[in-house]
Amino acid sequence: MREVEDDAVVLRTYKSGESDRVVVLWTREHGKVRVLAKGIRKITSKLGGTLEALAYVRVHLVKTRGEFYIARQVQHRERLTTLRSSYERINAGYAVVEVVDAIPSDDVADEGIFDLLARVLLTLDDASFDPTLVPASFFFRLLALDGSEPVVDSCVNCGREGPLVAFDAQVGGTLCAACRSGHTLSPEGLALIRRILGGDLANVLREAPPPGAGEVAMIAQDSIEQHFGRRLRVARSTAPLTPRADR
Numbered sequence: 001m002r003e004v005e006d007d008a009v010v011l012r013t014y015k016s017g018e019s020d021r022v023v024v025l026w027t028r029e030h031g032k033v034r035v036l037a038k039g040i041r042k043i044t045s046k047l048g049g050t051l052e053a054l055a056y057v058r059v060h061l062v063k064t065r066g067e068f069y070i071a072r073q074v075q076h077r078e079r080l081t082t083l084r085s086s087y088e089r090i091n092a093g094y095a096v097v098e099v100v101d102a103i104p105s106d107d108v109a110d111e112g113i114f115d116l117l118a119r120v121l122l123t124l125d126d127a128s129f130d131p132t133l134v135p136a137s138f139f140f141r142l143l144a145l146d147g148s149e150p151v152v153d154s155c156v157n158c159g160r161e162g163p164l165v166a167f168d169a170q171v172g173g174t175l176c177a178a179c180r181s182g183h184t185l186s187p188e189g190l191a192l193i194r195r196i197l198g199g200d201l202a203n204v205l206r207e208a209p210p211p212g213a214g215e216v217a218m219i220a221q222d223s224i225e226q227h228f229g230r231r232l233r234v235a236r237s238t239a240p241l242t243p244r245a246d247r
């Protein structure tokens with residue numbers, strides 16, 4: 001019997017049988033694990049509120065046999081009430097956990113990914129940060145963690161420093177007019193992507209979505225899909241395609 005005590009983020013849950021759910025967690029020290037939450041769909045279940053998607057929890061799990069763990073005890077690490085009060089923040093969170101769920105890594109711990117994920121939830125829970133570019137910035141950080149950060153300081157094809165007019169996720173960066181392929185990149189989009197990758201993210205998120213936000217969201221999305229080699233459903237439907245006109 002294997003016992004686990006760890007911090008975890010709930011990536012998603014799905015039904016199993018009459019009243020059970022399977023809860024997919026990304027834990028700090030044990031990677032992705034699946035928990036069979038028995039009776040969680042009954043009204044009286046004590047686990048119900050703590051094992052919902054996007055929950056940030058402390059778990060005590062026990063593995064008996066098979067692929068599933070059983071939850072002994074689950075407590076909120078953070079209640080994330082600001083995140084949970086806004087559809088925009090929830091959707092941004094879903095876009096992020098869907099990508100994490102697509103990482104092929106069962107039982108392989110990756111504390112770097114856990115820390116990024118926890119930070120994203122706390123950022124989305126902070127009312128002083130705008131959620132629009134949170135998924136995009138998370139995707140770029142994840143690529144960087146994997147050694148696949150896009151090139152944005154020169155043409156990824158010929159090395160020319162500028163002007164850079166396009167971004168192609170397939171070749172992994174910005175391109176000059178002679179080499180261009182992929183998305184058109186405006187000067188505002190280029191400036192924004194450089195700020196995000198260059199360590200100015202906190203200030204970017206404190207502003208209303210700046211010019212170029214729609215482009216950058218699409219580029220980040222394409223880059224992460226290219227990296228994992230498949231289309232991501234939730235992320236695609238919630239990524240802003242144009243900067244919001246009301247700010």
Ligand SMILES: [Zn+2]
Binds near residue numbers: 177
């Ligand atoms: Zn070039």
